[in-house]
Amino acid sequence: MSDWFLSAEERGNPHSDLAAWTDGNAARPLIDGHEYYGALLPAVRRMRRGDLLLFTDWRGDPDERLDGEGTEISRVLCEAAERGVIVKGLVWRSHFDRLQFSEDENQHLGDEIEAAGGECLRDMRVRTGGSHHQKFIVLRHPGRPELDVAWVGGIDLCHGRADSGEHEGDPQAVSMAPVYGPRPPWHDVQLELRGPAVGQVEATFRERWTDPTPLSRNPFFRLHDRLYREDTHADPLPEQLPDPPPAGELAVQVLRTYPHRRSGAYPFAPDGERTVARGYRKAVGRARRLIYIEDQYLWSPQVAECFAEALRNAPDLHLVAVVPRHPDAPGRISKTPQLYGRERALAILDDAGGDRVHVFSPENAHGTPIYVHAKVCVVDDAWATVGSDNVSMRSWTHDSELTCAVADATGQYARSLRRRLAREHLGVDIDDDQPETFIAAFAEAAAGLQRWYEAGRGGERPPGRVLAYDAPRLTWWTRQWSGVLYRFVHDPDGRPRALRRPGAF
DSSP: TTTTTHHHHHHHHHOOOOOOOEEEEEEEEEEHHHHHHHHHHHHHHHHHTOOEEEEEOOOOOOOOOOTTTTOHHHHHHHHHTTOOEEEEEEEEEOGGGGTSOOHHHHHHHHHHHHHOOEEEEEOOOOOOTBBBOOOOEEEEEETGGGGOEEEEESOOTTTOOOOTTTOOSSSSSSOOOGGGGSOOEEEEEOOOSSSTTTHHHHHHHHEEEEEEOOOOOOHHHHHHHHTTTTSSSSOOOOOOOOOOOOOOOOOEEEEEOOOOSSSBBBBBBTOOOOEEEHHHHHHHOOOOOEEEESSSOOOOOOHHHHHHHHHHOOOEEEEEEESSSOOOOOOOHHHHHHHHHHHHHHHHHHHHHGGGEEEEEETTSSSSSSOOOOOEETTTTTTTESSOOOSSSSIIIIIIIEEEEEEEEOHHHHHHHHHHHHHHHHSSOOOOOOOOHHHHHHHHHHHHHHHHHHHSSOSOOOOOOEEEEOOOOOOOOHHHHHHHHIIISSOOOOHHHHTTTTTOO
């Protein structure tokens, strides 16, 4: 696997004890929130006294239901704590709700868990303007390691995520741009891991949990915490158990992003960590036939150049991307910088690959655009990632991220993931492994749906749910002002200056 994975030296962070990668794992992609929540709920409910539940989240809504009445995430976690399960959580201490983030929700989730005997801290140990974007859960069972499991991906424990493959949207909807309707359809992926890789995900939690740096340097937050007696000190964790025994035949590499921080540096990554960027650059650089991406953003000239270089170096390589048709937030200040980033990235890809670059956006059976929140990349059916990281500088350098790269010699895992995702978007199975067949299936589905619209929607709607994505075309003046917001607010660079100058990660 050394051809695809980073070696310990290539990871570039000697301050972390994480293994370069682990063998003997099982990995199961869970497509959309309904499938993920359906796996999470029974696993938590069967935990008993002395078991360990660890989780991180970008946003947590305590009343989000995993499966109907009585399965609110706060209730499920609190019931586990009341049974004697050791429940520990880290959620991002976000900006105020008036900026459309989730400060109140994260505080309330933490309060309820602490009242039940667990511990949930609001973590603001981030770079200015950054966030803790990792979304994972680890369950450990002393004496029953066959039950140990971890979930890593893009799905938060919050409103809007509990959608299914039909994409009617989560009944507990989140507010988004009006084009997504009152119940926005939401496409996402979470990866279920069993085997030694579970211990590696747990080690990532423990590094953050035992960081002695104060949870926040903001004097107003610290005054608030003192006045309201909020828990700001992590209690000790039990000793980490040995890694779970082998559960499959897959190799898994845990890749992460931590920013460079001039003050309050992470003891486990004092210079930051950019193994997400390094892992992508190594694997994408080996691509020869097909790169398949599902991504919320697909931004950034620097990141797009990684894929563009692969397209230039491999004349038979094609890139297929599935992205949301519209930004998630309305208003020029919010959406236009996102369009700027997408326009620049796609221009670089088109210049490198021309008609070998194929970009699509999905919609549901009613014609409502589906918001693509998934973060997936499959390279030549040999290397595949599922995680919290987007194709953007923010995810590759600035926020905390966690993704898992999976490789197996047969290509069965990556091929199955790619086909499952295509089946959801196209409504048909693609049995041929040739890239040309895969690309043709997307192109034909998009063309068929476009013809149906142009014909006035007469007759039966075609089975596919994708349209060709039209790249934004902004005016010169719009590029000027939106480019400033894009670089400093939407997609900042978290690298130290020594790496920025040569464009290194």
